[in-house]
Amino acid sequence: MPLLDVRDLVVRYGPLTAVDHVSFTLRAGETLALNGPSGCGKSSTALAVLVLRRPDAGEVRFEGRELTTLTEGELRPLRPLMQPVFQDPYGSLSPRHRIRDAVAEPLKVQGRWSAGAGPARVAELLDRVGLDPSYGDRYPHELSGGQCQRAGIARALASEPRLLVLDEPVSALDPSVRAGVLNLLADLRDELGLGYLFICHDRAVVRHFADRVLEMRAGRISAS
Amino acid sequence: MRPEPLLSVRDLRIAFDGVEAVRGLSFDVRPREVLAVVGESGAGKSLTARALLGMLPPDATTSGTVRLLGETDLAAQRGRRIALVPQDALSALSPVHTVGDQLAAAVRSVTRVSRKEARARAVAALDRVGIPDAARKARAYPHEYSGGMRQRAVIAMATVNAPDVLVADEPTTALDEERREQVLSVLGEQREAVGAALVLVTHDLEVVGRHADRALVMYAGRLTELGPAKEVLGRPLAPYTAGLLASLPRYAPAGRRLPTLPGTPPAPGALPEGCAFAPRCPLAADACHHEEPEPQRLDERLVACHRQAEIPHPAVELFREEPHAAS
Numbered sequence: 001m002p003l004l005d006v007r008d009l010v011v012r013y014g015p016l017t018a019v020d021h022v023s024f025t026l027r028a029g030e031t032l033a034l035n036g037p038s039g040c041g042k043s044s045t046a047l048a049v050l051v052l053r054r055p056d057a058g059e060v061r062f063e064g065r066e067l068t069t070l071t072e073g074e075l076r077p078l079r080p081l082m083q084p085v086f087q088d089p090y091g092s093l094s095p096r097h098r099i100r101d102a103v104a105e106p107l108k109v110q111g112r113w114s115a116g117a118g119p120a121r122v123a124e125l126l127d128r129v130g131l132d133p134s135y136g137d138r139y140p141h142e143l144s145g146g147q148c149q150r151a152g153i154a155r156a157l158a159s160e161p162r163l164l165v166l167d168e169p170v171s172a173l174d175p176s177v178r179a180g181v182l183n184l185l186a187d188l189r190d191e192l193g194l195g196y197l198f199i200c201h202d203r204a205v206v207r208h209f210a211d212r213v214l215e216m217r218a219g220r221i222s223a224s
Numbered sequence: 225m226r227p228e229p230l231l232s233v234r235d236l237r238i239a240f241d242g243v244e245a246v247r248g249l250s251f252d253v254r255p256r257e258v259l260a261v262v263g264e265s266g267a268g269k270s271l272t273a274r275a276l277l278g279m280l281p282p283d284a285t286t287s288g289t290v291r292l293l294g295e296t297d298l299a300a301q302r303g304r305r306i307a308l309v310p311q312d313a314l315s316a317l318s319p320v321h322t323v324g325d326q327l328a329a330a331v332r333s334v335t336r337v338s339r340k341e342a343r344a345r346a347v348a349a350l351d352r353v354g355i356p357d358a359a360r361k362a363r364a365y366p367h368e369y370s371g372g373m374r375q376r377a378v379i380a381m382a383t384v385n386a387p388d389v390l391v392a393d394e395p396t397t398a399l400d401e402e403r404r405e406q407v408l409s410v411l412g413e414q415r416e417a418v419g420a421a422l423v424l425v426t427h428d429l430e431v432v433g434r435h436a437d438r439a440l441v442m443y444a445g446r447l448t449e450l451g452p453a454k455e456v457l458g459r460p461l462a463p464y465t466a467g468l469l470a471s472l473p474r475y476a477p478a479g480r481r482l483p484t485l486p487g488t489p490p491a492p493g494a495l496p497e498g499c500a501f502a503p504r505c506p507l508a509a510d511a512c513h514h515e516e517p518e519p520q521r522l523d524e525r526l527v528a529c530h531r532q533a534e535i536p537h538p539a540v541e542l543f544r545e546e547p548h549a550a551s
Contacts (some may be wrong), residue, residue: 038400144488145265172397174264174427179471179482185480201400204430208473208482 003163003195004049005030009058011044014135018044020219021058026221028162029189031196033210035203042199049197050082051075062163080110082157087168089148091222093140099126099151100136107156117189124156130184152186157188167199182209230255230421231276231306231389235288238271238280238445245494246271248288249444250519253389258422260436260453262429262468266489268445273393276423278300292389304334307382309392309411313374317366318382323350323377327384334385349380352417353410375407379414386418386495393425405538406426425478426481429472433457441465444490444500446516451525459537460525464501466539475540483543499530507531 002025011019019041022144026032034042048055051067060067062082069074086092103122107113123133129150140148149169156164166185170178186209189196202207206213215223229252238246246268253259258431261269275279275290278299292301302308318326327346331337343362351358366374382390386433392411396404414434415422423482424436432439441462448495449462460466469475470483487504490496496503502512511530519526529535536542 034291037402062411175429175468176264176471176485179473180484182473183484202473203401204472204474208476 002026002061003030003063004065004197005059005061006049007044007059007061008057009045009048009060011041011048011053012056013138017219019048019055022075022216022219022221023058024214024221024224025162026195026197028195029193031189031210033198033200033206033213034211035200035206036216036222038203040216042201042216043167045216046084046167046197046199047099050084052084080106081157081161082165083156083159083161083169084165084167084215085149085152085156087167087171089145089152089172090140093148093155094153095140097139098136099131099138099140101139102151103136103155103158106155110159121158125157126151128157128188129154129181145173145179149173153181153184153188157192161194162217163197165193165197165199168201169198170205171200171202178205179221187207227257229253230293231423232291233272233276233288234291236272236275236290237287238268238275239285240283240492242285245445245492246275249442249445249447250288251440251447251450253421253423254438255388256416256419256421257437258412258424258435260432261423261425261442262427262432263442263448264427264468264489266444266492267442269427269442272442273391275426276389276391277306277308278335279308283429300334303330303387303388304385304388305414306391307385307387309382309390310378311392311394311397313378314366315373316378317334317374319366322363322365325465327362330381330384345384346380349384350377351382353377353380353414354522355380355473372403372406372465373413375403376410378408379411383414383420387420390415390420390422391425392422394427395424395426396426396431400518404431405521429457429468430474441468444495445492446500447519447528448501449527449529451527452517460539461522461525461532461535462501462529463505463507463531463535463539463542466535466542467504470543472542483540499528505531507534536547 004026007023009019009022014128022045036042047053049060055068100122109119126136128131131150170181188194198210214221234250236246236249237244244536263269284431290298292298292306295301324346326343327349331342331345347358350362355361355373355376362551397409432453439446439453439456440450443464448464449456467485476482485504490500498515502508509531517528517530519528546551
């Protein structure tokens with residue numbers, strides 16, 4: 001059974017069809033890239049897969065379970081398993097929360113926080129993404145773009161996800177920093193068996209990083 | 225014979241609160257060339273670009289000289305002989321004036337011409353960048369333009385007074401590949417049409433390879449190397465440049481870990497002794513930790529590195545043997 005099975009997905013904004021009958025599957029441990037120009041429907045596909053926006057038609061099966069017909073309440077326990085990582089590392093973290101609190105928040109929300117084990121888990125997550133746990137004391141603006149993106153990944157991992165939807169996660173980074181974040185993502189995928197839906201407009205990055213590539217154009221898959 | 229420089233920068237230093245962010249930078253811009261300024265965030269690229277335009281923030285302390293055709297008051301030349309190509313086309317245009325009015329105002333700010341003549345030049349500039357039905361579109365507001373048309377309009381704005389130098393700071397960072405190439409090709413055409421040089425600040429080495437004649441690589445506020453773009457990318461002389469190139473996915477075999485530069489760039493004010501890159505450099509030797517290297521000339525190129533003679537070819541091999549990250 002694939003981790004993610006998307007069938008005939010349709011997303012409309014008024015008269016505009018942003019995603020036009022898109023279908024694909026993604027296995028655990030696999031990276032599937034969605035590549036295409038601005039406005040081709042990549043990010044709309046991502047939002048629909050995460051059911052952050054209900055698709056207008058089609059199915060999103062996550063580990064065999066159809067998501068689009070579930071109520072918010074039914075989705076709630078599933079949401080931690082599907083985590084987004086966005087392009088702007090600073091915009092993804094609240095400027096008023098220390099890194100430590102940003103990473104702890106999912107643990108607390110999901111009832112997996114205890115005074116004893118919680119802080120240790122946060123330190124472990126920061127270490128796992130290559131940040132010294134002392135960075136937990138800092139605020140996002142005190143981190144570089146690459147460090148901030150690592151913190152965002154640590155926060156996503158706190159939910160113990162099985163799918164990461166990575167929307168241009170390295171597009172805002174310098175090349176040498178980008179390489180380090182891509183290496184980290186590859187390690188996490190291989191060690192944790194995560195599935196990645198990887199949205200990226202940079203073909204060289206896609207070719208290097210993805211197992212399979214879907215080319216999107218005007219809402220449709222134009223090549224795979 | 226080497227053409228006379230159009231713009232010359234000598235020992236430029238830019239400091240904030242006594243902390244230098246640009247530390248003694250010298251280079252020339254030649255007529256009609258495309259000079260890429262490359263480096264990571266914090267290297268001082270954008271500050272250098274702002275210095276060229278006379279647009280440094282008021283709390284910056286500067287020394288050294290920036291000379292454009294002998295003139296040192298760069299702010300007075302802005303819009304006239306040197307012009308900025310803004311990164312964000314939407315915020316660069318006023319939403320409450322038509323595009324044509326904004327271009328005409330730019331013309332009249334530097335040349336004494338009639339409103340009618342300014343208007344005609346504005347329309348001609350829009351026509352030149354490929355805006356269809358330019359006379360009609362000149363009467364439209366920026367929000368009535370598509371994103372691509374707006375990009376063209378700000379290029380028209382930058383070139384309407386036929387400057388000698390255009391400065392573009394990361395003009396395409398936010399754009400996808402297709403748009404990026406479109407903007408750069410329109411910019412290239414206009415640059416040629418008005419005979420301007422272009423200083424292109426970017427962290428995208430692929431853009432440098434395709435669009436620049438020469439490349440200036442900066443690290444920690446200094447020149448690392450400078451030379452013909454193809455040579456700098458094809459045969460870097462400084463380990464830092466080699467590290468930047470090695471980290472590009474296009475040079476790495478698919479599925480393998482990408483080589484990375486160890487560590488992070490130093491913060492201004494927290495520079496190591498000697499060469500600022502030494503703590504991250506696989507070739508660093510004793511001298512590198514004690515003495516900051518000065519740029520040395522090698523044929524058409526300048527390089528500031530004590531270990532320049534030890535660079536292997538291909539230089540990206542220096543960074544190939546990346547230890548597996550601790551798990």
